[in-house]
Amino acid sequence: MKIYNILLAEYNPRELFNEEYFKGGRSNYNDYLRDHRFPLVARALTEIFGLEGRLVLDAGCAVPYLVDELRKLGVHAVGFDISDYARRKAVLERLEDFLQADACKTPFRDRSFYMVIASELVEHIPDFLEDTILRELTRLADKYLLIRTPYCHDPEDNDVTHVNIHPWMYWVSRVEEMGFIHDDELYARFAVRGHREFRYFFDEFMVFVRT
Numbered sequence: 240m241k242i243y244n245i246l247l248a249e250y251n252p253r254e255l256f257n258e259e260y261f262k263g264g265r266s267n268y269n270d271y272l273r274d275h276r277f278p279l280v281a282r283a284l285t286e287i288f289g290l291e292g293r294l295v296l297d298a299g300c301a302v303p304y305l306v307d308e309l310r311k312l313g314v315h316a317v318g319f320d321i322s323d324y325a326r327r328k329a330v331l332e333r334l335e336d337f338l339q340a341d342a343c344k345t346p347f348r349d350r351s352f353y354m355v356i357a358s359e360l361v362e363h364i365p366d367f368l369e370d371t372i373l374r375e376l377t378r379l380a381d382k383y384l385l386i387r388t389p390y391c392h393d394p395e396d397n398d399v400t401h402v403n404i405h406p407w408m409y410w411v412s413r414v415e416e417m418g419f420i421h422d423d424e425l426y427a428r429f430a431v432r433g434h435r436e437f438r439y440f441f442d443e444f445m446v447f448v449r450t
Contacts, residue, residue: 250365252341255400256322261301271328273304276437281308283432284356287425288383290314293353296379298345299360302328303337305441310336317352319345343371350381358387358441361410363400369413377417384419385444386410410445419447 261271285291291313297306300318302325309316319340320326329337340346342360357376364372376384389396390407411421425446433442 252321253323256324258324261324271302274440276440277304277308279437280441281305281312283429283436285309285312285314287429287432288354290354294351295354295356296352298355298357298376299342301325303334306336307334343368343375345375345379347379349378352379353381354383354385355380356385358444361386362388362403365402369403373413373417377414377419380449382449384414384447386414386447387441387444407445414447418450420450422446422448
């Protein structure tokens with residue numbers, strides 16, 4: 240499966256998610272730029288989940304544009320990514336509250352964040368690290384964990400690092416094993432708004448609530 244055998248031999252995400260990855264050739268990006276829909280996503284998240292004044296983590300955020308838009312709305316948002324390229328872009332664009340870190344081992348305390356957002360993260364994690372990443376994400380989330388990931392293989396998907404793709408219910412089952420439950424009502428509320436205002440762009444998340 241794509242570069243899966245290479246990952247098994249030597250998994251080095253810091254090298255994988257370099258400038259070449261973001262600027263095309265090994266991913267679906269031509270570059271990772273500030274999209275005009277980030278403010279819409281941030282407002283929907285803030286209003287539906289009551290995030291104003293709350294501490295929120297965007298895990299594996301790439302360049303922290305969503306973090307920046309959340310902060311404009313009064314959310315205490317923080318983002319991290321392992322990519323040197325994302326770090327350089329964040330510095331160049333003066334985007335604050337960004338940390339370079341490995342999603343499998345972050346420096347944060349247990350249940351530090353009211354919400355943890357993991358958008359298009361878990362599909363990049365090889366299966367031998369799947370349990371590690373899920374335990375880390377659930378460890379950090381005090382109330383909500385939002386996960387966005389593809390649920391099936393797409394023949395037009397050019398991202399060579401999409402190595403861990405499973406159906407919806409697989410991820411629901413895995414996260415619910417770790418003390419969370421999927422909230423179908425909140426999922427639907429966000430998805431309806433997302434499909435209307437910013438379709439195909441952060442337009443739906445699995446919504447898990449700590450039990």
